[in-house]
Amino acid sequence: MTTLSPLGWMLAGGMTVARADEPAPPGPLPLPDDPALREEPVLNRIRFVPHARLSFSGFRLQLPTGRPALSARLALVADPIGLGIGELTLRGQAGWTWFALDAEVVVAGAVADGWSRKGLGNAKLNAAVVFGPAAVTNTLGLQVTLPKPEYSGAEMLSFWGTVPAATVRAGGLAIAYTGTTGALAWHLQTGLWYFPIVNGSALSAVDLEAMVAYEAPLAPGWALVTEAEAALGASPFQVRVLARGTPGRGWTADVGLVAPIPSIFTAPSLQVVSQVGRRF
Numbered sequence: 001m002t003t004l005s006p007l008g009w010m011l012a013g014g015m016t017v018a019r020a021d022e023p024a025p026p027g028p029l030p031l032p033d034d035p036a037l038r039e040e041p042v043l044n045r046i047r048f049v050p051h052a053r054l055s056f057s058g059f060r061l062q063l064p065t066g067r068p069a070l071s072a073r074l075a076l077v078a079d080p081i082g083l084g085i086g087e088l089t090l091r092g093q094a095g096w097t098w099f100a101l102d103a104e105v106v107v108a109g110a111v112a113d114g115w116s117r118k119g120l121g122n123a124k125l126n127a128a129v130v131f132g133p134a135a136v137t138n139t140l141g142l143q144v145t146l147p148k149p150e151y152s153g154a155e156m157l158s159f160w161g162t163v164p165a166a167t168v169r170a171g172g173l174a175i176a177y178t179g180t181t182g183a184l185a186w187h188l189q190t191g192l193w194y195f196p197i198v199n200g201s202a203l204s205a206v207d208l209e210a211m212v213a214y215e216a217p218l219a220p221g222w223a224l225v226t227e228a229e230a231a232l233g234a235s236p237f238q239v240r241v242l243a244r245g246t247p248g249r250g251w252t253a254d255v256g257l258v259a260p261i262p263s264i265f266t267a268p269s270l271q272v273v274s275q276v277g278r279r280f
Contacts, residue, residue, distance in 0.1 A: 053095060053130050054137040056180040057252065058213035058227045059240050059273060060162065061187050063180050064093035064102035065130055065137055067250075071277030075161035075258070078270040085110045087121070087161030095130065100139055102126045108167045110159050119155045120148040121167040126176065138179040143189060145172035147196060162258075162273070164234045170195045174207050187211040208232045221246050225254065237261035240273060250279040 055066030059073060070092050077085040086109050093102035106121030128141025147169045148157075157167045165172065174191025191207040213227040227240040242256030258271035 053097065053132075054180050054182050055095070055279075056182070056185040056213070056215075057277060058185060058211075058215070058225055059242060059254065059256075059275060060229065061178070061185055061211045061213040061227055062091070062093070062102070063137065063139060063178055063185060064100040064126060064128065065095040065139065067279045068092075068094045069250075069277060069279040071275060073254075073273065073275040076272045077161050079267075080269065081112075083110060083112045083159075085159055085161045087167060089121075089162075089166070098130050100126070100128050100130050100141075106166045108157055108159070108161060110157075117155050117157055117159070119157050121157060122146060122148050122165065122170060128176065128178070132179070136179060136181050138177070140175075140177050143172075143174045143176040143191070145170060145174075145193075147171040147194075160235070161271075163229075163231065163238070165193065168195070172207050174209075183215050185213050206232060215244070221248075225256070235260050235263065242273065242275070252277050 053065040054063070055069075056063040057069070057071070062071075071090075073089045073091070075085075075087040075089075077083075077087075079085075088107045089104050090107075091102065091104035093100070095101075103123065103125050105123045107119075108121050109118035110116065123146040125144045125146070126141060128139035130137065130139050132138040145165060150169075157169070160167045164170075171194040172191055174189040176187065176189040178187045179185065187210065189207065189209045193205040193207045195205065209229070209231040211227065211229045213225065216224045216226075218224055223244040223246070225240075225242040225244050227242075229238045229240075230236060237260070239259045239261065240256060242254040245253045247253070252275075254273075254275040256273055258273055260269075260271065263269070
């Protein structure tokens with residue numbers, strides 16, 4: 001048995017301490033500071049953000065993107081010959097990041113001396129793909145117009161308040177493209193109209209329509225909306241000017257006037273439009 005002297009114990013301890021002070025194995029090298037190697041936060045990726053797309057709401061030009069929304073718009077026409085027309089359109093929409101849907105249905109009525117009509121108008125369905133960068137939102141899809149159903153006792157509507165295709169019985173299928181940068185929006189569509197006529201006959205026509213609208217802020221909670229529409233057929237041009245109030249909680253309320261061209265000069269009439277809507 002070997003006994004270490006105090007000096008031996010000190011040398012042994014020193015050797016032990018020397019071994020403990022050896023450098024640790026090298027750790028993993030840091031990754032290069034390359035933006036391509038850094039993972040982008042999920043919230044900044046538009047494909048993962050619900051309701052991230054821009055929305056727009058004019059009178060007839062409405063982008064079905066963003067949050068779900070409901071609206072009711074009313075058009076009143078007073079003709080100098082004594083004819084009064086009312087047209088109510090109920091509309092709903094649901095928008096996702098890459099897809100959007102909206103639908104609307106029309107109810108209309110008219111009165112004159114010793115004459116009146118009322119009933120359902122046509123229904124419209126839109127299904128579109130949503131695309132574009134964060135600053136510009138675009139939709140491209142199909143727009144289907146379903147003619148109002150025929151049933152016993154139904155009254156034929158041969159008048160219109162906003163456009164003929166809203167109330168005069170017609171069906172249609174069109175390719176529709178709509179876009180917005182937020183304050184400015186535009187819409188183009190082309191397709192075919194189908195107008196059922198009595199005795200089983202029908203009339204077909206080309207559907208071609210263009211719209212542009214702009215919302216200009218006036219003061220906190222107030223804006224001016226201008227909208228122009230051009231289409232083939234009756235009432236080829238319309239200009240709409242509306243004052244918009246936004247009281248909050250997603251509510252909007254519009255009221256304004258319509259100038260149909262050229263009938264505003266050839267057969268003047270007073271056309272007042274209004275709209276109430278809410279986004280959820």
